[in-house]
Amino acid sequence: MTQQHVPALVIGNWKMNGSLATNAALLESLRGDIASFGNVHVSVCPPFPYLAQSAALLAKSPISCTAQNLCHEAIGAYTGEVSASMLADIGCRYVLAGHSERRGLFGDSSERVAAKTRQALNAGLIPIVCVGETLAQREIGLTEATLAAQLLPTLAGLSASDLEKLILAYEPVWAIGTGHVATAEQITTVLHYLRKLVADKTGATKVAQSMRILYGGSVNAANASWLADLPEVSGVLVGGASLKAEDFSEICRSFGQR
Ligand code: PEP
Numbered sequence: 389m390t391q392q393h394v395p396a397l398v399i400g401n402w403k404m405n406g407s408l409a410t411n412a413a414l415l416e417s418l419r420g421d422i423a424s425f426g427n428v429h430v431s432v433c434p435p436f437p438y439l440a441q442s443a444a445l446l447a448k449s450p451i452s453c454t455a456q457n458l459c460h461e462a463i464g465a466y467t468g469e470v471s472a473s474m475l476a477d478i479g480c481r482y483v484l485a486g487h488s489e490r491r492g493l494f495g496d497s498s499e500r501v502a503a504k505t506r507q508a509l510n511a512g513l514i515p516i517v518c519v520g521e522t523l524a525q526r527e528i529g530l531t532e533a534t535l536a537a538q539l540l541p542t543l544a545g546l547s548a549s550d551l552e553k554l555i556l557a558y559e560p561v562w563a564i565g566t567g568h569v570a571t572a573e574q575i576t577t578v579l580h581y582l583r584k585l586v587a588d589k590t591g592a593t594k595v596a597q598s599m600r601i602l603y604g605g606s607v608n609a610a611n612a613s614w615l616a617d618l619p620e621v622s623g624v625l626v627g628g629a630s631l632k633a634e635d636f637s638e639i640c641r642s643f644g645q646r
Pocket of ligand 1 (some may be wrong): 559
């Protein structure tokens with residue numbers, strides 16, 4: 389199933405980086421480059437305190453905002469947390485759930501990721517559920533089992549119409565921030581597996597074939613063009629390179645002109 393007939397989605401995950409001044413400069417540069425991007429959806433993913441700033445600076449542009457995380461509950465006594473409805477309120481379109489740094493460093497279980505996905509959908513946000521294996525898991529043949537364990541709790545809680553909104557991101561942990569991008573064959577094999585898993589577990593074969601699945605892991609201006617040529621890849625989740633305006637614009641162009 390080719391994804392190249394629909395605009396790709398390119399998301400820049402700023403992680404815990406930025407300031408009012410550097411964000412403004414980065415967004416001004418991106419806005420200036422938009423005309424050269426072509427047919428692509430672009431979103432930036434700033435830290436929580438800067439979402440409102442980014443939403444305001446992007447208000448008149450087609451670039452949207454994505455949140456990096458959200459609370460698994462809707463409202464109440466959850467000190468330090470941010471709810472899905474708050475993110476929707478300040479203008480976010482997408483939200484990440486289960487980024488490997490959340491899973492690995494902050495203990496987000498797959499059940500918690502499922503609850504976050506539910507909250508996102510309830511608030512009208514589009515959840516981007518991230519899955520990915522470690523190098524050790526890949527080396528002992530546990531890639532598919534790991535991805536299934538990460539995704540099944542989320543799939544179990546979704547209706548057919550929820551599933552149509554869901555976006556997945558395949559982000560092998562060993563490729564994130566390491567400079568070791570996965571090969572075309574590794575990406576293609578995993579994306580086929582994920583579509584089959586969704587189809588088998590939900591019965592929604594057509595939705596599984598057309599659902600958007602992003603790749604993430606050491607995407608940069610140099611490798612974006614061959615990644616954009618992979619027909620199964622619906623776009624990319626970019627970490628480090630999204631902080632460099634020229635590199636991120638080049639990645640957007642690669643996907644916008646494929
Ligand atoms: C990420 O944070 O999702 C990511 C893919 O990071 P990087 O592009 O830096 O590998």
